[in-house]
Amino acid sequence: xxxxxxGIVGPENVSREDFELWCYSRDAGSVFPQLPECVVTPxxxxxxxxxxxxxxxYKKPVIPRGAGSSMCGAPVPLKRGIVIDLTGLKRIKIxxxxxxxxxxxxxxxxTEIIEVLKQRGRGIxxxxxxxxxxxxxxxxxxxxxxxMGTAKYGGLGTQILGLEVxxxxxxxxxxxxxxxxxxxxxxxxxxGADLTGLFIGSHGTLGIIxxxxxxxxxxxxxxxxxxxxxxxxxxxxxxxxxxAKDEIAFDCRMFVYPVPEEIxxxxxxxxxxxxxxxxxxxLGEKSKKIMRLAHGKNIPKFGEQYYxxxxxxxxxxxGEAGPGWLEVAGYIPILRYPDIAKEIINFWEKREEEAKKLxxxxxxxxxxxxxxxxxxVAIFCNEVKREAWQRINNYWHELAELMYExxxxxxxxxxxxxxxxxxxxxxxxxYKRIKKTLDPDNTLNPGML
Amino acid sequence: xxxxxLTEEVYKCIRCGWCxxxxxxxxxxxxxxxxxxxxxxxxxxxxxxxxxxxxxxxANRMYLCLxxxxxxxxxxxDVDVVGIMNAMRQDLAKAGLAPEIFKxxxxxxxxTKNPLGIERSEMVKWSEDFNLPRKGKVxxxxxxxxxxxxxxxxxxxxxxxxxxGIDVAYLAExxxxxxxxxxxxxxxxxxxxxxxxxxxxIKNSGAKKVVTTCAGCYTSLKHEYPKRMGELPxxxxxxxxxxxxxxxxxxxxxxxxxxxxxxxHDPCHLGRHSGLYDEPRKILNHIPGLQLVEMPRNRExxxxxxxxxxxxxxxxxxxxxxxxxxxDEAANLGVNDLVTSCPLCVSNLRIPAKKRKIKVYDLPLLxxxxxxxxxxxxx
Numbered sequence: 001x002x003x004x005x006x007g008i009v010g011p012e013n014v015s016r017e018d019f020e021l022w023c024y025s026r027d028a029g030s031v032f033p034q035l036p037e038c039v040v041t042p043x044x045x046x047x048x049x050x051x052x053x054x055x056x057x058y059k060k061p062v063i064p065r066g067a068g069s070s071m072c073g074a075p076v077p078l079k080r081g082i083v084i085d086l087t088g089l090k091r092i093k094i095x096x097x098x099x100x101x102x103x104x105x106x107x108x109x110x111t112e113i114i115e116v117l118k119q120r121g122r123g124i125x126x127x128x129x130x131x132x133x134x135x136x137x138x139x140x141x142x143x144x145x146x147x148m149g150t151a152k153y154g155g156l157g158t159q160i161l162g163l164e165v166x167x168x169x170x171x172x173x174x175x176x177x178x179x180x181x182x183x184x185x186x187x188x189x190x191x192g193a194d195l196t197g198l199f200i201g202s203h204g205t206l207g208i209i210x211x212x213x214x215x216x217x218x219x220x221x222x223x224x225x226x227x228x229x230x231x232x233x234x235x236x237x238x239x240x241x242x243x244a245k246d247e248i249a250f251d252c253r254m255f256v257y258p259v260p261e262e263i264x265x266x267x268x269x270x271x272x273x274x275x276x277x278x279x280x281x282x283l284g285e286k287s288k289k290i291m292r293l294a295h296g297k298n299i300p301k302f303g304e305q306y307y308x309x310x311x312x313x314x315x316x317x318x319g320e321a322g323p324g325w326l327e328v329a330g331y332i333p334i335l336r337y338p339d340i341a342k343e344i345i346n347f348w349e350k351r352e353e354e355a356k357k358l359x360x361x362x363x364x365x366x367x368x369x370x371x372x373x374x375x376x377v378a379i380f381c382n383e384v385k386r387e388a389w390q391r392i393n394n395y396w397h398e399l400a401e402l403m404y405e406x407x408x409x410x411x412x413x414x415x416x417x418x419x420x421x422x423x424x425x426x427x428x429x430x431y432k433r434i435k436k437t438l439d440p441d442n443t444l445n446p447g448m449l
Numbered sequence: 450x451x452x453x454x455l456t457e458e459v460y461k462c463i464r465c466g467w468c469x470x471x472x473x474x475x476x477x478x479x480x481x482x483x484x485x486x487x488x489x490x491x492x493x494x495x496x497x498x499x500x501x502x503x504x505x506x507x508a509n510r511m512y513l514c515l516x517x518x519x520x521x522x523x524x525x526x527d528v529d530v531v532g533i534m535n536a537m538r539q540d541l542a543k544a545g546l547a548p549e550i551f552k553x554x555x556x557x558x559x560x561t562k563n564p565l566g567i568e569r570s571e572m573v574k575w576s577e578d579f580n581l582p583r584k585g586k587v588x589x590x591x592x593x594x595x596x597x598x599x600x601x602x603x604x605x606x607x608x609x610x611x612x613x614g615i616d617v618a619y620l621a622e623x624x625x626x627x628x629x630x631x632x633x634x635x636x637x638x639x640x641x642x643x644x645x646x647x648x649x650x651i652k653n654s655g656a657k658k659v660v661t662t663c664a665g666c667y668t669s670l671k672h673e674y675p676k677r678m679g680e681l682p683x684x685x686x687x688x689x690x691x692x693x694x695x696x697x698x699x700x701x702x703x704x705x706x707x708x709x710x711x712x713x714h715d716p717c718h719l720g721r722h723s724g725l726y727d728e729p730r731k732i733l734n735h736i737p738g739l740q741l742v743e744m745p746r747n748r749e750x751x752x753x754x755x756x757x758x759x760x761x762x763x764x765x766x767x768x769x770x771x772x773x774x775x776x777d778e779a780a781n782l783g784v785n786d787l788v789t790s791c792p793l794c795v796s797n798l799r800i801p802a803k804k805r806k807i808k809v810y811d812l813p814l815l816x817x818x819x820x821x822x823x824x825x826x827x828x
Contacts, residue, residue: 015481019507022495023482028464033500041480068482069466087469088480109470133523134466312525315465319526323463384460 001058005040005082008050013041013088024083028131029071030324030383030392031415036063036083043088045105045164045172045210052208053170055082061446062168064204066106066139069131071327073415074143074203078447086138089210092116101161101186103213106138110147113137113214122216125153130314138209144201144411146329146367146374148310151249151271154370157200161185164211165199168439172210175199185213198434203414204445206438220274223250224284225303228296229265233338235294236267240368241334242290243271247370248283250274251307254366254373256341257348262302269296271368272307321361324383326396328416329376330408337366337373340406344377347402351395358388360395375408414448421449452536455529456497462490462528468520474753474771475513483510486520486530493533496540508546511537513764515756515771516633517717522749538635548763551634558639562625563593573621575600579607585618588656588683590647590670592663593626594792595811602792602810605817606662606688612822613700617660623650627669629718644674651683662688662813664718664791671723687719688813689728689790696735704821706738711815712784713741714775714798715751716791729790729812736819744778752778754789754797773801780805788812 006014015021016038025033037060042048055062061081068075077083089105092113099120104113110128117123126147129135135145141156141163153159162176162185173179175196177187188196199207230236236254243249252271259268269291273283291298306313318325332340344364348355355362361380366373379395381388400416410417422428435442435449452459468486469476476485483492489511495501516531524530541547557566575596581589587610595603610617625647631640647670651659661667664687671685695701713733719725726748733741746752755771776798779787787802787809789795798809817823 013480017483017506017510018504019492019495019501019510020481020483022501023488023491026464026491028466039481043480067466067469068464085480085482112470131465131467134469315463315467315525319461319463323461323526325463382460384456 001054001060002038004054005038005051008054009040009042009047013043015039024065024068024085025076027068027070027073027075029073030326030381030389031073031076032393034077035080036077037080039083039085041085041088045089045166048084048086048089048208048210049166049170049172051082051084052166052168055443056169056441059441059443062208062443063445064142064208066136066142067109067131067134069135070139070143070145071325072143072412074412074445074448075139076415078415078445081443081446084208086208086210087136089138094120095184099216101213102216103185103211104137105211106209107136109134109136110140117216118219121219123219124214124216125149125159126156130311132311137212137214141200141212142202142204142209146369146411149251150374151243151252151368151370152247152274157197159215160196160200161188161213161215163196163199163209163213165207166210167207168441168444173207178213201411203412203448205413205435205448206444208444220276222275222277222280223307224273224280225270225307226284226287226291227263227268227270227299227302227306228291229263229299230267230269230294230296231265233267233341235296236269237335237337239269239291239294239296240366240373242294243287244334244368244370246286246290248273248287248290249368252368256366257345257362257364260302263299265297268299270303270306272303318378318380321363321378321380322382324389324392325378325380326392327376327378328396328399328403329374329412330403330410331369331372331374332408334368334373336407337375340375340403340408343402343406344375344399347399354391358385358391360388360392374411375403377403418449450532450536452493452497452533452540455493455533455536458529459490459493459497459533461526462487463526464491465525467523467525468530472519472523474515474517474519474774475767478767478770479513484513486524486528489514489530490528490533493537496537503541503544503546505546508541509548511541512548512551512634513767515717515753517753517756518721519717519750519753522721535632535635538633539637540635542635547635550763551636554630554634555636555639558626558631558643562643563597564626564630565593565597567597569622572596572624575603576607576619576621578604581607581621582616582618583621584654585616586656587615587617587658587660588651588654589617589619590627590651590659590661590666591619591624592661592666592792594796595662596624598796599792599811602662602813605813605823608822609692609701609813609817609820612820613695618654618656620647620650620654627666629665629669629673632673641677644677648674648678648681656683658684658686660686660688660691662790662792662811664716664723665793668718668722687723687725687728687790689719689725689732692732692816693728696732701816701820703735703737703819705819707736707815707819708738709786710740710742710784711786711788712744712779712782713747714744714754714779714787714789714794715748716789716794717751717753717756719790720751721749732812732816733788736815739819742782742784744782746778754794756793756797772797776801776805776807779807786810788815
């Protein structure tokens with residue numbers, strides 16, 4: 001098998017070195033490391049397809065991997081097999097003159113797409129996840145990553161015009177309008193069922209995304225940032241609901257625990273507006289009214305400070321709190337947020353003493369996603385301490401149980417929630433039947449579903 | 450420092466991967482995780498947790514790192530990747546697992562006190578016209594590359610300083626390699642011996658200021674000597690710092706117009722390791738007639754020239770390709786001159802530059818020409 005793989009990608013692009021396997025046994029989260037059997041770094045979509053054919057022939061598990069900056073463990077093998085590092089697929093194509101859509105291979109990073117489009121006076125809707133300077137489009141779509149700008153644009157799926165996917169048998173399929181070989185990836189909703197959606201968030205269990213077509217937009221002229229403090233979770237949730245109802249914010253986040261010192265109170269809400277200068281002014285006025293009605297107290301400067309360093313600030317905060325970390329997250333209607341947030345707080349209050357002893361920290365926030373709210377609960381520990389590391393993995397599962405049983409829908413499967421998804425009978429059965437059809441030998445990221 | 454002592458530093462990395470894309474020159478070529486900072490730090494963690502063992506194959510991978518520090522420039526958590534790498538190399542060297550060429554370089558340094566293995570008698574040939582004193586307030590630490598490979602840079606430097614009214618001294622045969630190659634390559638004991646010797650000689654010279662043209666020697670003297678041997682009784686200056694001061698004091702007179710478009714390559718050791726970005730640019734902008742144009746990757750984001758003097762011997766393909774990539778960036782600007790402030794960068798970049806008809810030279814040569822003290826000495 002290895003000589004076949006080497007024949008496809010070149011011997012210099014296959015590795016079974018122990019240190020290499022070790023480096024591919026982790027993502028950015030604290031899921032316990034699991035070693036793959038070998039790693040390949042293809043440089044073209046054709047090579048990806050050929051590698052899949054070899055894996056299919058030997059019935060070897062295949063674990064696709066983008067930047068490996070996820071926290072959910074999607075690229076961490078659950079069964080030993082071939083890790084395909086897709087970061088070598090890095091071509092970007094803007095074919096039409098006006099740049100109405102952009103095609104990017106799976107390994108392209110978000111900040112690069114933004115940069116390329118900027119030169120043409122265009123931008124993408126969502127700016128990528130927390131790790132945008134390293135996260136790949138393919139990896140982000142495969143895990144349904146939450147991105148900067150979800151308040152305005154929603155989930156990643158809303159921005160995708162079509163995908164190119166390599167299937168378990170090595171065949172390549174294009175979804176949406178590009179299913180017609182004489183057309184391009186310009187429209188997702190055509191040719192019957194939305195097959196593009198099958199692969200979004202599928203964690204590489206149904207196919208490997210090799211190329212994506214994204215919508216583009218004119219560059220915004222202006223931005224504005226706001227921060228408010230609230231004395232109750234209900235008021236904060238009402239404020240966020242108001243922003244959602246009138247489609248005001250480009251991005252909106254809530255801090256519940258800890259609330260940054262500069263904001264204070266029971267909860268903090270920060271949001272960012274984008275548009276023309278007059279639009280931003282108008283939206284700003286509307287948003288202020290919503291905040292006032294929800295009894296919010298304006299905190300000058302914090303919003304700007306937060307959003308101008310939006311990616312760096314998060315990494316720094318995680319690094320300082322951890323650096324080991326795991327996250328449970330999922331979606332719920334906005335106004336149900338206070339109830340579930342209180343349950344989570346209660347969960348931690350019960351474990352306060354133990355967590356303190358192990359120096360385990362946690363955080364609770366929220367991200368507005370057009371019509372719902374995403375609740376991320378992060379758990380931090382210093383991984384040097386084995387006991388603490390073990391414990392945060394336990395907390396991770398206990399919290400997932402509490403949240404998903406409490407009505408939250410997970411946006412990740414795999415290590416954290418596949419066992420919970422299994423409880424949702426008909427949905428899970430349908431998922432399994434699709435999986436069986438597309439990947440009859442269960443070679444694609446086995447164990448994730 | 451031992452790897453164990455850097456445990457906290459190792460665990461500081463949250464594997465965000467910001468050190469990956471368009472950051473690490475080695476990763477750009479080889480693609481695997483273990484070739485860049487995130488993988489290097491995770492490898493160190495594997496060693497600390499005894500999940501991995503040192504081996505020749507691991508050594509071959511770990512010795513690829515150029516220590517250009519671009520990863521550290523991009524790291525939101527300031528993980529000391531270079532420190533971690535040096536600690537691992539120290540272990541590898543002690544275990545006898547370092548690639549052979551590094552052992553050979555150590556033997557050269559041990560016997561000839563320079564990494565090029567050239568006889569010591571050759572060391573002072575460049576200075577024959579000057580009759581330089583061994584003692585003085587300002588000491589020129591010439592460096593191995595300027596002493597043996599680029600004597601014109603050494604001569605131009607002395608002429609500039611003389612013209613500016615500075616009586617410069619030097620250590621002659623008693624100047625040994627600064628030790629940078631040894632502590633980078635893991636030969637900590639040898640590095641220490643070189644440092645102890647040089648420090649003693651510099652102290653004996655009575656120098657209050659030590660100036661060098663080499664970015665490597667500068668990093669070594671400025672940062673590593675005090676780290677390993679305590680506070681220094683003298684100030685360490687790179688020639689670009691001293692020249693800028695002399696220009697500001699009106700002691701440098703540029704008599705000649707230099708009608709050229711040039712680009713400037715920031716050496717990693719002068720830039721990211723030491724933060725000197727403005728000084729060389731200010732000097733170049735003072736030269737009448739000269740137009741400075743920047744390469745896309747400049748200052749903090751500079752692209753490494755290929756670094757380690759032995760890279761080309763250990764990993765010939767990479768050793769050839771990395772300087773080519775940098776020279777191509779200059780060629781794309783349409784310039785014929787690439788100026789830098791480090792003889793090692795000159796040495797690396799000159800090979801591909803020749804094919805592209807670009808002249809690569811050290812900044813003092815240009816300054817000397819503009820001052821009319823040394824002719825067109827890069828030819």
